[in-house]
Amino acid sequence: MDVVSPELINLLPDEIMDTEAIIAEEVPVSAAQPCDVAPVPMETDAPVTTVTAQNPQLCATLTPSPLRSGLPSQLTLVVSSASSSPSSTLAFKPMFATSTATSTRTTASLAGASVPAGGGLQKLSPGSFAISAANHQIILNKVAEATKTSGMGVSASTAQVIKQDGQKLLVTTIGKSGQPIMLQLPQKSVLGQASGDGKSPAPQYKVVTIGGRTELKPVMGSPGSPLPVSALQAQQLKTLQKAQVSSAAPIKYIITKTVSKGLTSQTTVSPVIAGRVLNSPVMSTKTISISESLNTSLHKKIAISPLKSPSKLTVVSVASQTPNATQKTMGVPVNMALGQQILTVHQPAAVSPSKGVSNQSAAQSLKPVQTVTMGGFKTIIPLATQPNVQQIQGSRFTYVRLVTSTTANPTTLQAGGPTTSTMQTAKPMVVNAGTVRMSVPIAPAQTMKQMVPKSITTTTQVMTNAQTQQRLIMPATSLPQIQPNFTNLPPGTVLAPAPGTGNVGYAVVPAQYVTQLQQSSLVTMASSSGFHTPTGVQAQARLPVNGLVTATDSSTRPRKPCNCTKSQCLKLYCDCFANGEFCNNCNCNNCFNNLEHETERLKAIKTCLDRNPGAFKPKIGKGKQGESDRRHSKGCNCKRSGCLKNYCECYEAKIMCSSICKCVGCKNFEESPERKTLMHLADAAEVRVQQQTAAKTKLSSQISDLLTRTTPISTSGGGRLPYTFVTKEVVEATCECLLDQARQTELSGQPQALAERLILEEFGHCLMRIISSAGKAKSDCINC
DNA sequence: GAGTTTGAAACT
DNA sequence: CAGTTTCAAACTC
Known part of the structure; x- marks a missing residue:
């Protein structure tokens, strides 16, 4: 039973805690549902996660798990395994301690009696998901808070992997925007390395977000191990895409993650417009290489926070590690799917926020994939592809509501959901079971954990009941709730679990802080565990008017x-x-x-x-035609500064005072000579600064180049001779030599061409002597 | 760096 | 809504 801090509950907006709409979608999972029978829900309004497998057929349903504790998560895959390994189960444990019992229960609940509780699952890592070939199920289970990772008694030796040749796992999530997500395990994929089978081909885990186009888009970031897309998969994708409803050309990301032999992985996030991968350098395709080891789990999460701009996108990736070396874990980035889904972004309509429709009702209880636009904030971060993610969008930010999967019953689920399947041939199983329990930040769980010094205590518990697993139980007491207007909350705010409250509670987290914390989290984890993460997947993607996505590192944003x-x-x-x-x-x-x-x-x-x-x-509203129409929303009230100092908010924003302003003695208007003078001075100063900067840069470059080119020719040690040997005296001596040579040639009556040649040769000799002397001097200096 | 000025925010 | 106080940034020395 999760305990929610009453204090935080008081602060929770109603919208966040509204679960009624979701409850209706809550359905149990029928484990016996054959993959080939289960239709694939294609309704974009409903979260659909489809997993298809090739040889053997591997069908699964995904319910992306929420992040970290408090974020009930469950990812369920129903596997149709041709090999039918009796006990071939694979458990991927989330980075955040997921109890073994929980995973087991989940498996049992999903697979029915085929998997005995606690027996069938092989824990390879602290809980992300489990694959049970025996019962034809893969359970991706990221349980809500895991207070303790250790003590689960998971033995790496018991871990098994699926080794069916040619097995592929295709996970496709289709949401409102019609953006499928594919999780692919091609080529004899091995979902676990715990067995230590060095001969097993490198398992690959691939998550792809496909845009609105019908063809499968290239996947990046899988060097050396291209993830083949079979005809079946392509067909499935096409089918899925045909069912897509979104007509707009969404900006999306393709995220690929390849786990090679459990040692390394790469994740590539590529912005995609209308399903087309943008290879432009400015698109800042990010490739992240993350090291993984058998005793470390890589957990990647991607969070989107719109920050202050309607179209900003914050991508956060966190790599964490399970320090417990006794457990052979395989970090399967279950959250990649989640993150990627979240990452999918629609191109917002280029509408000024002021023009937008104001909807003070803020968050709405919506179908999992439904998005809400409020306050004229046109940015849309469709979580359509995320079955258990909902978006609550405010005027300047976007909330994401994660839907907890309970006991997904494909049959019931389909009945309850609008999803339909068009992938019969692919034999997919679709589980669209989601129950909104709370709005959670898209921030990575690790990040949140890092952020919150107050560790999750025993008050946070994971539901043990299979039917209610990962649910968050809210206090029965009716507590007054603040209802922060989503349209007015600080920009970029996301809701995060409150520290010390386990799975519940909300903290208004500025989007930027997500990245801030992300950075610190990475550092912390790397330093504490020796886990080196070259880089994290974090970027702020901004969606300019032209629809192109430019990713910028949030750390570069000045503040x-x-x-x-x-x-x-x-x-x-x-x-x-x-x-x-x-x-x-x-x-x-x-x-x-x-x-x-x-x-x-x-x-x-x-x-x-x-x-x-x-x-x-x-405060500074954007005008219709750019900066020229920008003006202060309230106007200034300056009295003594003449609105020509930075005390004035208008002047500080480099805009003119307007009729709204109540300033006295304002000189901040177009024709103001004082303002023009200041502007000219400011411009001149800026130019000077730029010139100085350029000059310094050039000088530094020249010096560096000079130092590089002064490498001695005759020095055996290969060291660089100091160019200071070319002193004034040396130069003068050299000139004397050259002049002397010239005189000699002139006196001897040599032709001019020959004279020039002799002079040049003498110059060469001089240089050689200089170099030789310098080398000798250097050598002597070293010896002494 | 300390002190002053300034105007927005907060308060009454 | 107006007047006053508080506050932190901008500015000056």
């Missing part, structure tokens, strides 16, 4: 640190707070603008919103 001393950074005095960001690397004192004080922070946000519903809305 001035605040210096608050009395406001605790919980008032709009604090720029960080006002911008919806956590304080990070600030100089503030007694800062409460962090996750450790998310309760206070939520209250402060609520207070601000009560005082001013638009408190977190940008």
Whole structure:
């Protein structure tokens, strides 16, 4: 039973906790459902996860698991294995301690009696999902909070892998936007390395988001091990895509992850527009190589946070590790599917936020794949492909509601859901069982764990009942809830489990902080466990008007640190707070603008919103025609600065004061000579700075080049001779030699051509002597 | 770096 | 809504 902090519950918006709509979709899973019989729900309004397998047929349903504790998660795959290994079960445990019992229960609940509880599953890693070839099921189970990873008694020796030749696992999720996600295990895929079978071909795990196009798009990031897409898969994909409803050309990502021999993996995130992979350099296709080892689990999660811009996309990837070396684990990035699904982004309509329809109702209880646009915020991050993810979109941010899979019953599920299958030939099993339990941040669980110093305590528990597994049980007591207006919450805010509250509770987490925490998490994990992660999948993708996605590292986004001393950074005095960001690397004192004080922070946000519903809305509204029409939403009230100092918000924003302003003695207007003078000065200063910077860069380059080219010719040691040997005296001596040579040739009556040649030869001799002397001097210096 | 100025935010 | 206070950034020395 999960315990929710009443204090946090009070702060939870109703929208977040609304589960009624989801409950209706909650259906048990019929494990006996044959893959070839189960139709594939294609309704885009419903979350559909389809897993198809090739040789042997491997059909599965995925219910992407929520992140980390408190994020009930369950990923279920129904496997039709030709090899029918009696006990071939594979358990992928999530990075966050997933109890063995939980996985077992999940398996039992999904597979019926075919898998005895606690017996059939082989735990390869702390719980992500399990594959049971015997009962034709693959259970991807990421249980909600796992308080303890260890103690599960999982033995690597018992772990088994699926070794069917040519086996492929295709997981396709189709959502509202018609974006299938394929999880593929091609070529004798081995989903586990725990067996230590060195001869087994490198298992590959592939997650692909396909755009609206009918053809399967290339997958990147699988060097040396291309993931073949069989005709069947292609057909399935085509079928899926034909069923897609989305007419718009969505911007999507293709994420591929290849796990090679459980040692390395690469993840590539490529923005895709209308199913087309954008190879443009500016698209910042990100490839991440992540090391994995047998005793480490790689858990990747991708979070999207729109941040302050309607079209911003924050991608967070966290690699974590199971320190318990006694467990041979195979990090199967179950969350990759989740992350990728979240990552799928629709191209928002280029509409000014001011034009948008304001919907104060904020979050809505929607079908898992339904998105909500509010406050004119046109950015859409469709979670359509995510069966258990819902989007709650605010004016400047997007919430994602993760739907917890309970006991997925394909039959019931199909009945309950609008999904339909068009992949009969692919023999897919579709499980569309999702129950919204809570809105959770897209932030990685590890990140959240890292963020929250208060570790999950015993209050967080995973439901042991198979039917209610991973559900979050909310307190029966009716608690007053704050209802933060989603349209007015700080931009980029996502909801995160409150620290110390386990699976429940929410913290308003600025999107940027997700990446901030991500960075720190990576560092922490790497340093603590020796797990080296070259880079994390984190980027902020911005969706400009032209629809192209440009990924920028959030770390590069400048932000001035605040210096608050009395406001605790919980008032709009604090720029960080006002911008919806956590304080990070600030100089503030007694800062409460962090996750450790998310309760206070939520209250402060609520207070601000009560005082001013638009408190977190940008002050500088975008005009219809660009910056020329930008103006302060409220106008300034300057009295003494003439609106020509940065005290003035208009001037600071480099915009003119408008009629809205109540300033006195304003000089910040178009024809103002003072303003023009200041502008010219500012421009000139800027030019000077740029020139200086360019000059310094050029000089540095030249010096570096010079140092490089001064490599001695005659030095045997290969060291670089100091160019300082070419002193003034040396130059003069050289010139004297050359002049002397010239005189000699002139006196001897040599032709001019020959004279020039002799002079040049003399010059060469001089250089050789200089180099030789320099080398000797250097050698002498070293010897002494 | 300390002190002052300034105007937005917060408060009454 | 207006006046006052608080606050932190901008600015000056």
